[in-house]
Amino acid sequence: MKHTLSILLQNEAGALARVAGLFAARHVNIDTLNVAPTHDPAMSHLTVVLHGSDETLQQIVRQIRKLVDVIGVRSLSLHHDAGYFAGLAAREYTHDYADDRLAV
Numbered sequence: 001m002k003h004t005l006s007i008l009l010q011n012e013a014g015a016l017a018r019v020a021g022l023f024a025a026r027h028v029n030i031d032t033l034n035v036a037p038t039h040d041p042a043m044s045h046l047t048v049v050l051h052g053s054d055e056t057l058q059q060i061v062r063q064i065r066k067l068v069d070v071i072g073v074r075s076l077s078l079h080h081d082a083g084y085f086a087g088l089a090a091r092e093y094t095h096d097y098a099d100d101r102l103a104v
Contacts, residue, residue, distance in 0.1 A: 002031075003057045004076040007046040007064060011037070015069035019046065022063050028052055043071060 009015050016035060023030055032049035052060075057075060064073050 003050055005048045006074045006076055008071040009044055009046060010069045011042055011044045012069060018067055026060060
């Protein structure tokens with residue numbers, strides 16, 4: 001089953017390597033890895049897509065939460081991701097940016 005993890009971690013040298021090493025130690029392949037800065041330069045947002053069982057995912061999430069550099073972890077379900085991205089694709093912006101709404 002495909003899983004997506006959203007991880008907020010401290011923007012320090014070696015933080016990404018420790019998270020990626022955890023996947024390698026559990027023999028879990030990462031399908032997609034994306035790291036982006038946040039509004040706070042001391043933090044980074046990491047998005048990971050992987051294949052594995054629900055039990056494997058639960059074990060990975062528990063282990064990631066134990067890492068010192070990790071601030072938070074959230075598992076996003078596949079159907080939630082599809083709805084989120086479909087909503088972004090359908091978003092209409094009016095001239096008044098305060099009035100942005102989904103056109104579904």
